[in-house]
Amino acid sequence: MDPNPIRTPEDTRGQLADYGHWLNDQQATRTFAPVFYLHGHILTLHAYYRGGLYIIELGELCFDTNYWTSSGAKRIQSCLMQFWFLLTLESDIFGHFCDVSKKPRSFIFSPKGKGDDNGKGDSKIEVLYSVSQDVKDVKDGAALFCIKETIARYSYMIGRHVHLFKGTYNGCAAVLKLSWTPVNRLPEGAAYAILNKRPVECIPEIFSSGLLISNLNGYRLEFVLMEDCGQPMAEYxxxxxxxxxxxxxxxxxxQLTLCLAQANDTGVLHRDISAGNVCVKNNKVYVIDWGCAKVIGWGTAEDAARDTGPTQPSHIxxxxxxxxxxxxxxxxxxAKDPFTGTPLFMGIPMLSSSPIRGILDDLESILYVVMDAVRPAGTNRDDVQGFKFLDSPSLAITRWGLIQGGGILLKGFSVDGISPSLKKLIRVMRRFLFEPENKVMNHQLWSNKKFVRRANWDAAPEFMHPKAVELLKEDNGQLKRPAEDEINAGPFKKLAL
Known part of the structure; x- marks a missing residue:
């Protein structure tokens, strides 16, 4: 409420936006946050969608008790009727609401998809409803995911907006991921659909996935119900x-190199290798969170229409x-290539906004994940030179300085006290990534945005899975990089920004 009848002060708008953000953040499947705002004698509805704000004026709600008229009463009655009408609409008409008084404990999924007889669209499985109490009887073969805890994650009002829940599904430890994604970006479920058509090891098992909302003000709501892949490698x-x-x-x-090589061969590039996305369970490593992945070769209509192999569906x-x-x-x-990923674990060209991105950039991120995982327990990431983030260009230059020598690299990431075998592993990875002809890459690695990096394939067998070497070496390090017309994606570059 605000007594000002003329205008809405800026600080009030900020408080309303904060409240709308809080509602959207707390209730994962909410399509928007409605805030009823009484300023002066006017009641308005502020609907905070993830893509923007809509304001609906409902009418007058206050009156002077010393001055009563029948027309004033009608105006008040009209406003209250509109208000009550909005509050009592069914959720599938007005938007999806969770119980605002209790946190939901379970999500119930429909037993089958909405696709046609040919199987197209069968990923469009809907959440029937969320419930705030334990469910004992689930009928008609519906799938029940029971929430044990919410995985804390900071979200923004623009861009991707993700909610993660840990729980159980059919007795198995599972994670439910609900994602609001701009409709002009690749859905994570589509990346998994391609990955699962060929053997790609070390990725989560997907129990169910689909779209809940296909387009709401430029955003889609998708879900992925997957196996729980344990804890980050550093913690493990x-x-x-x-x-x-x-x-x-x-x-x-x-295992990591094999996973990324198989995914690359299938036509998927992860683009967000980081400490949080490399997990371990039962002594097996997993690459999770393919929500920032890119399908290689979708730059033109001709690319999108082609088949990628007899065991895969066409991109179309x-x-x-x-x-x-x-x-x-x-x-x-x-167009999003240079801006996608976690800056602390991005490769040097990506920190320099290079428009040329390939599997070598993800393999460089693996190097940083490894050094972060083997760092001595007494060190903090913020105090490590190689992880000290001021801005992306500064970090790129710092890391380029550290790769000039093996000992400098180890000291710069505070891993100079690790065992000789781990030091050897890191040095071999460094040689593979930064010494293509047994000579350290020069400043073009960070200063020239169109610099095409190559790898030292003589070093690959010393740390990489043999099958990964076989899959990646076929392309001599170019590894399905985008064509020039894709790099200069014209109006789509502006759209992505």
Missing amino acids: LKGKANDQKDELVSRFVE DVAEQWGFNATTVGQVEV
Whole structure:
């Protein structure tokens, strides 16, 4: 409420926006946050959608008790009737609401999709409803996901907006991910649909996925119900003895390189390799969170229409199943290449906003994840030179300085006190990434945005899975990079920004 009858003060607008953000953040499937605002004698509805704000004026709600007229009473009655009408609308008409008084404990999924007989669109499985009490009887084969805890995650009002829940699904530890994603970006479920058509190891098992809302003010709401993949690699290694770490880290790096190589061969680039997205369960590493992934080769209509192999659907089929335009999404994702990812774990060219992005950039991120995971327990990431983030260009130059020598690199990331075998692993990865002809890359790595990096394939067998070497070396390090017309994606570059 605000007594000012003429205008809305800026600080009040800020408080309303904060409240709208809080509602959207607390209730994962809410399509918008309605705030009823009484200023002066006027009642308005502020609807905070994820893509913008809509204001509906409902009418007068206050009157002077010393001056009563029948017309004033009618105005008040009209306003109250509009207000009550909005409050009593069914949720599927007015928008999806969770119980505002209690946190939901379970989500119930429909037993089958809405696709046609040919199987197209069968990923469009809907959440029937969320419930705030335990459910004992789930009928008609519906799937029940029971929430145990919410995974804390900061969200913004623009861009991707993600909610994560840990719980159980059919007795298995599982994670439910609800994502509000701009409709011109690739849905995470579509990336998994492609990855799962070929053997790609070390990715989560997907129990169910689909669209809840296909387009609401430029955003889609999708869900992915997946296996719980354990804890981040750094946390997993904390309780391990040094000799165990030596064996485990070497094995994890092999598994990671195989996963990324198989995904790249399938046509998917992760683009957000970070400490939080590399997890371990039962001594097996997993690459999670493919929400920032890009399908390689969707820059043109011709690319989008082609088949990528006899065991995969064509790109057009995937796009139809998930309700988006493959060509448009492909061009937007190419334009987004330099801006996608977690800055602390981005490669040097990406920190320098290079428009050329490929698997080598993800493999460089693996190097930083490894050094972060084996860092001694007494050090803080913020105090480590190689992770000290002022801005992206500064971090790029700092890291370029650190790669000039193996010892400098180890000291700069505070890992100079680790075992000889781990030091050797990091030095071999450095040689693979930054010494293509046994000579350290010069300043063009960060200063020239069109610099095409190459790898030292002689070093690859010393740390990489043999199958990964076989898959990646076929392309001599170019690895399905975007064509020049994709890099200069014209109006789509502006759209992505």
